[in-house]
Amino acid sequence: MLLTVGGMALWLGLSDATLSYVRAWLRLPLAASGVVLLALALATLRWGSGKEEEPAGHDHGHGDGGPRSAWLLVVPVLVLLLVAPPALGSYAASRRAPGAGGDPSGDFPALPEAVGGAVPLPVSEFVSRALYDRGQSLAGVRVRMLGFVTPADKPGEGYRLARFNFFCCAADATVYEVAVRGDSTPRRADQWLLVEGRWLPEPVAKATAPSTRRPVLIVDSATPVGPPADRYEHNLFAF
Amino acid sequence: MGATRRRPRLVDARLLLLVIVVAAGSRGLVSGLFDDPALQTWSTIFVSITIQALPFLVLGVLLSGAVAALVPPGWLARALPRRAALAVPVAGLAGAALPGCECASVPIAARLRDRGVSTAAAFAFMLAAPAINPVVLVTTAVAFPGRPQMVVARFLGSLLTSVGVGLLWLRLGRESWIGRCRVRAAEGQNRWQSFGATVREDFLQAGGWLVVGAVAAASLQVFVPRSLLDLVAGNELLAAGCLGLLAVLLAICSEADAFVAASLRQFSLSARLVFLVVGPALDVKLIAMHTGIFGRRFALRFAPLTFGVAAASALLVGRWLL
Numbered sequence: 001m002l003l004t005v006g007g008m009a010l011w012l013g014l015s016d017a018t019l020s021y022v023r024a025w026l027r028l029p030l031a032a033s034g035v036v037l038l039a040l041a042l043a044t045l046r047w048g049s050g051k052e053e054e055p056a057g058h059d060h061g062h063g064d065g066g067p068r069s070a071w072l073l074v075v076p077v078l079v080l081l082l083v084a085p086p087a088l089g090s091y092a093a094s095r096r097a098p099g100a101g102g103d104p105s106g107d108f109p110a111l112p113e114a115v116g117g118a119v120p121l122p123v124s125e126f127v128s129r130a131l132y133d134r135g136q137s138l139a140g141v142r143v144r145m146l147g148f149v150t151p152a153d154k155p156g157e158g159y160r161l162a163r164f165n166f167f168c169c170a171a172d173a174t175v176y177e178v179a180v181r182g183d184s185t186p187r188r189a190d191q192w193l194l195v196e197g198r199w200l201p202e203p204v205a206k207a208t209a210p211s212t213r214r215p216v217l218i219v220d221s222a223t224p225v226g227p228p229a230d231r232y233e234h235n236l237f238a239f
Numbered sequence: 240m241g242a243t244r245r246r247p248r249l250v251d252a253r254l255l256l257l258v259i260v261v262a263a264g265s266r267g268l269v270s271g272l273f274d275d276p277a278l279q280t281w282s283t284i285f286v287s288i289t290i291q292a293l294p295f296l297v298l299g300v301l302l303s304g305a306v307a308a309l310v311p312p313g314w315l316a317r318a319l320p321r322r323a324a325l326a327v328p329v330a331g332l333a334g335a336a337l338p339g340c341e342c343a344s345v346p347i348a349a350r351l352r353d354r355g356v357s358t359a360a361a362f363a364f365m366l367a368a369p370a371i372n373p374v375v376l377v378t379t380a381v382a383f384p385g386r387p388q389m390v391v392a393r394f395l396g397s398l399l400t401s402v403g404v405g406l407l408w409l410r411l412g413r414e415s416w417i418g419r420c421r422v423r424a425a426e427g428q429n430r431w432q433s434f435g436a437t438v439r440e441d442f443l444q445a446g447g448w449l450v451v452g453a454v455a456a457a458s459l460q461v462f463v464p465r466s467l468l469d470l471v472a473g474n475e476l477l478a479a480g481c482l483g484l485l486a487v488l489l490a491i492c493s494e495a496d497a498f499v500a501a502s503l504r505q506f507s508l509s510a511r512l513v514f515l516v517v518g519p520a521l522d523v524k525l526i527a528m529h530t531g532i533f534g535r536r537f538a539l540r541f542a543p544l545t546f547g548v549a550a551a552s553a554l555l556v557g558r559w560l561l
Binding site: 009018020021022026029030032033036037040043044047070071072073074075076077078079080081082083085086087088089091092095166167168169170171172174 | 255258259262263276277278279280282283284285286287288289290291293294297298301378432435436438439442443444446447448450451453454456457460461489490491492494495496498499
């Protein structure tokens with residue numbers, strides 16, 4: 001069992017697939033954990049598990065290879081092998097309220113420099129600025145964003161550009177969405193797009209009011225692209 | 240009857256190998272079966288919880304193995320104040336030294352107990368470590384910019400919780416509630432073999448129960464729509480109760496729950512503090528591990544006790560500071 005889990009951890013630590021689930025910096029600890037577990041497994045095979053005889057009549061589910069609950073460890077391995085779960089996509093996005101974070105004081109730092117005529121921004125930062133920046137730093141600025149398509153609630157309303165953002169692991173991911181207008185090409189759900197356009201200004205939300213509004217982007221161009229290696233953003237700024 | 244050395248049963252290992260190989264080989268055939276997006280989303284969340292916890296669990300069992308095999312018995316008990324009522328807060332504060340996931344703290348607490356630390360102090364440590372370590376405090380500061388009182392409130396609330404539960408256990412707890420028997424190292428083994436055996440045992444046991452917790456957390460995340468929350472945000476007490484319950488059900492890592500709490504803007508700061516204090520102390524992942532390591536009788540009593548103390552601490556501190 002240790003061999004299996006250790007092997008899985010090592011493989012995950014070394015491959016890009018992990019980025020669907022956790023942050024990049026976890027890869028080294030994962031690989032290290034894998035090595036530790038594998039070493040432990042090999043040591044056990046070599047020297048035996050060294051456990052004392054258990055008194056008769058004691059039922060605590062200890063098998064020779066370890067406690068019975070250890071069998072459960074095979075479940076994540078099987079899930080990884082059989083289901084190969086992808087990063088969170090439009091299904092998960094459609095089931096969650098979109099996130100809205102921002103500094104309650106409404107002060108945001110200056111926008112990054114424009115590259116090739118547009119300011120590249122993570123979706124989560126765009127949403128935060130659009131909803132909470134009293135300085136309205138986005139007004140009139142051409143921005144470029146990368147995200148995936150999530151269909152709107154009602155058909156015919158266009159689509160939303162979405163991106164998940166998390167700090168620890170995919171389980172705490174929040175989705176940030178931008179309502180896209182001006183692109184009449186029908187788009188598939190989960191299609192990744194590189195869009196350029198301008199924000200449609202709206203009044204800034206009060207800091208304490210919950211905001212499930214999605215800021216609107218009027219796009220000039222939308223290019224289908226392949227998904228990036230890390231499909232999530234890890235933007236602390238958005239909070 | 241002396242101690243015997245057993246080799247792991249090869250039948251078990253071969254069966255496992257067979258299962259893995261069949262699974263790997265049949266991927267192409269069954270890929271159509273697992274296409275349902277709900278299943279895939281569930282799987283992503285389940286796998287991510289498990290993977291995120293894994294290195295911290297390994298770290299935790301390495302430390303617990305070190306405590307069990309390398310620290311002389313009784314040393315720890317002597318290092319803490321003799322009066323149990325004093326040992327509890329000291330152990331709670333010591334929790335600040337262990338950064339990392341909640342999963343690491345349970346096996347460590349179990350081994351601390353084996354090594355002579357009083358049960359109450361061990362639990363105080365177990366509850367405090369995931370909640371007041373530097374990583375968590377820093378992420379809370381980042382998630383609530385301009386509101387340093389949240390960091391202080393969280394620290395105090397969690398410390399109060401851990402000390403409160405520890406002291407209550409001193410008054411009310413009974414050792415008979417703890418059902419698991421721990422495997423002791425065989426005689427005649429050197430310390431490193433004992434270390435290895437303990438680490439292995441702890442990892443396999445804790446890891447299995449981590450999987451149970453991750454299954455529960457992933458299921459709750461996928462099947463409970465978050466929009467339900469908007470309904471309860473108005474009423475203060477109801478909001479606190481709901482966020483406390485949510486913290487238990489969602490089982491978000493203590494390093495990240497500050498960001499989730501920050502995004503719950505429709506709730507008051509006090510209610511969100513309840514979320515932050517209850518989460519690292521009690522959630523489905525931890526309940527599963529308590530059950531596995533300390534027994535079901537224990538978990539059934541410990542869970543409501545911890546929930547109550549945590550919620551009360553958070554409300555008290557919130558009223559005072561926020």
